[in-house]
Amino acid sequence: MKRWMMGVAAWLLLATPVLALDVVATSPSMGALVRAVAPSAQLTVLAGPDRDLHALQAKPSMIRALRGADLLVAVGAELEMGWLPAASASAANPDILPGREGYFEAAAQVPLLDVGGPADRAMGDVHPAGNPHVDLDPVRMAQVAEALGARMARLDPGNAASYRANARRFAETVEQRLPQWQAELAGAPGAVLYHRDAVYLLERFDVPLLGTIEPVPGVPPSGRDLRALAGKLSGRDGVIIHAPHHSPKGPRKLGRELGWPVEPLPLSPPVNADGDGYLQHIDRWVSAIAGA
């Protein structure tokens, strides 16, 4: 009798993985989402919030992290394409390659903006698949969280209920916070971005995008570009926002000419952020835009 019970216990232990999921997130926003959904997961975040996810280079440390990962959480839609395909191919870990259960792309879970358009690099570093920067829209991120919860539930059925419940909780928190953000941003005059990296946030709260510092994606502005932008926007109100990896020169020059505030804001929360950290990050963006 006792031996039989021990057998069942052993079977249960074997059936439910005792080890936490080993997750690699490309950016701190994705890391925050992973922490919100699976607080006990073993998480590695590959890039800091002050680095351009599009211009990163594959490094041996990334390959090492990917080697043993159960799940790779990327922003996707070609944002990380300069380094992630090389790093994940070198990691010799078939489980996390695109097409497998261990590969999760946020952009594949939600509808994208800027889809289509001419595939012509005279227009800069364009990505006709759509704008990949979905991580600044809290509503899309709530959808991504639920999809991530579902994915983690498949990978680790033993904790499925907890992943789903955590994802639901995160989505509910976003829903609760939405009216407050909407109220704060109601009637915001608009923002000038350096790159079209916050369009999802602006679109979510109906804040007008007044222009971009770079004339086309991936190309820094010339003096003439800035003068044209200043001419177009003179007399209006707004705020200029750029990421820390963008040169502050152009934004500052435009800010001086227009008399607008210039806010350097990272696209991602701090590396150690969890779900709350992500919401605080949205708070920062909302108050920067509202402060125009």
Added chain:
Amino acid sequence: MNQPLVRGALLGALLTPAAAVTAGDADIDALRAELDAMRSQYEGRIRALESRLSDAEQAAEVARQAAGADALSLPMTAPRVLRSQGQATGQVPAGSRSAGLFDAVTSGTAFNPQISVILDGNYYQDDTEDGNGAALVGEAFQAGGGYGHDHDHGADGHAHADGGHAHAVAEPGFNLRSAELYFSATVDPYFDAASYITVSGDGDVTLEEAYFQTRSLPYGLRVKGGKFLSDFGYINNQHPHQWDFVDQNLPYLNLLGFHGIQDTGVQLTWLPELPVYTLLGAEALQGDQEVFGATLGETEQTELNLGDTDSGPRLFTAFAKVAPELGRNHALQIGVSYAHATQHQAMETHTHMVETHADEHAHEEDHAHEDEHAHEEEHAHEDGHADEHMHVHTDGITEELHETGLAGDADLWGIDLVYKYDAPGAYGQGDFTFQSEYLRSSKDLTIRSSAHPERIGSNRTYTTDGLYAQATYGFLPKWKAGLRYDILGLTNKVSGGRSESFGSSDRWTANVTWNLSEFSQLRAQYAYNDILVGEDEHGEEREQFSAFYLQFLMSLGSHGAHEF
């Protein structure tokens, strides 16, 4: 009968329903969770539908505006990314595997491979007399000679005839080094494959690489097969457009040739799951090399009594790379590599100037090249060596060309170190890289044929090493400066039956690279070269010259992802 078994079965049958009853609470929880999941699923779907609706409205608006503003400005539109309902919400019934759910959103290649073309051209000038500086840096003097093919030694500096192979040696003026065509794709769930084809400015087509690589082997193993650049060292597996300098460093260029170890064979790598990045690998390669492990043509093999080219594989490599964890913004990798060529053949030539006047007296000799001297005898060989050429000059001086055939094997050691810092600045500002490698080549050969029969069977070990160290720094957004020092022949000697040590060649190179975008680069490069061209008992023959490059690199097509 089998009493315990029957009893066990009965017990099991009785206990199963009991277990189900006790698990009732858990079931209710599970049901509740499932209901929650369903609710969230529907909410998610509604949200997704709402946002799709708004997207559609927006897209229609954009299209209307675009059509109104400039109907001609939409030359090509990538297919809109279609997502199934389940994908949009991320909720898929457990157990089903809808295709595409785990995929990446891409611009879509619809089964076509990723294609890119890289154009690499330059303007070159140097201040050598013949304008052959770019060829000279690849012919720096090394004990035992460099190129194994019938290399046109010295007679005419311009003729770069190593086996008729097209080389991208810059000549003064404009050069189109290559148009490099790169195709890559995932073949099926088991293989990736790629091919690189270069077309030189003269229209010569070279298959640089064509290989497959496994993608689903367990235990961190990967196998590569085909023709590929070896992972020996660090810079060896980089194509010229990936170099930080226009030209290859002296040790690689002279000890391995322009293409490095580029050969046909198989590679096995193992990336064990360790807290520190560690990659171990080994390769078996055919051994069709220009310099290291080179074999001569059939005619020469017969003439010089070297024997046939052995059947492959004749070249084996092993390498290990380790990278300590230095945080997100720093990367350091240290590697050790070894290569062994089971067969290496070389031919050495030296010229004797012999006066052949009727009133013969002590003749004067002049060695145009290294080695095998001490001549008392008049080189009148009755044994009828096929490798002897006579040129009778009008002034009665006979020029004799003696060829010595050597055969054996060769070893190559390499140590590499790479450090990269990723700075927070815009467009690479503040980024810093340091890269250094040391190579040591040692050829253990035996004389198989000589104009001096007593030397046959004598051993010659030729050792030449080299080092390069280079650094780049992003001094402005999109602007990068580079500095390189490279030297060949810190050790440059022959030992065995004859011992002699030779001098070294070195070079300082500085350049500035302007990355206008991710897809285009312009580069200006200056180098001061001090190249040892030859050495004999009369002393060293050196060429000291400056060389200047202006280079453009244009990348057409898909975004390439570069490895570390």
